[in-house]
Amino acid sequence: MAYAIKSKIRYEITESLSDYDHLITMPISPQAKKSAPYLGDTWQARLIQIPTPKGEIKGFITSCVCPEKYPLKALLDVYWQRWEIERGYGELKQYQLSNKPALRSLKQEGIYQELWGILTSYNIVRLEMAEMAKAHKVEPLRISFINALYLIQDEFLW
Structure with missing residues (x-):
């Protein structure tokens, strides 16, 4: 802990x-x-x-x-992994879900479907961020999740 x-x-x-x-x-x-x-x-x-x-x-x-x-290195590795997971949850809650309750379904199957949809869309944004980083020869962490999300949403509107 x-x-x-x-x-x-x-x-x-x-x-x-x-x-x-x-x-x-x-x-x-x-x-x-x-x-x-x-x-x-x-x-x-x-x-x-x-x-x-x-x-x-x-x-x-x-x-x-x-x-x-x-050992110190093992603790640091686990800490940074946890940090990335926490950042991911924060991005999901704050930006992708706009700090609103996300699950509207009352049935177990519907809840699973909503969760898979949220996680799938999050991973699609992250995958697109990785591709952008590769194309521009920068580290993926230099690309803002919220900006990438907004760009993808704008593309869907066009």
Whole structure:
């Protein structure tokens, strides 16, 4: 399990495994203590910091504290995969579905059909983005999902 680093997070570094990889101790929140008094006062976690181009260091905290079992590269790979999935869900909800409830069907078959339609159209937009990137010799992440979606919608209207 991993959590993005928030600006107000409190922790103490107990051991540095590298410049960007640390074992930390964090206080247990009062809400967590109330619901589970057996937790104690602190818990150990691992802080992975990711340097960003603007000089800010962002990262995540995970409960995978054993560096032998969970090497830094493996954690970063999983984190970036998860990040891409989250971005995809965000694009689907915000742009493709306009932040509106998407499923109108009341029957299971209809819900499946609507979900497949949404996912298929999302993948078609992503496929078209990859083709645009290839044609213009740029990375696919340089192409905006929303702009690609609008261009495709405009093409259908023409």
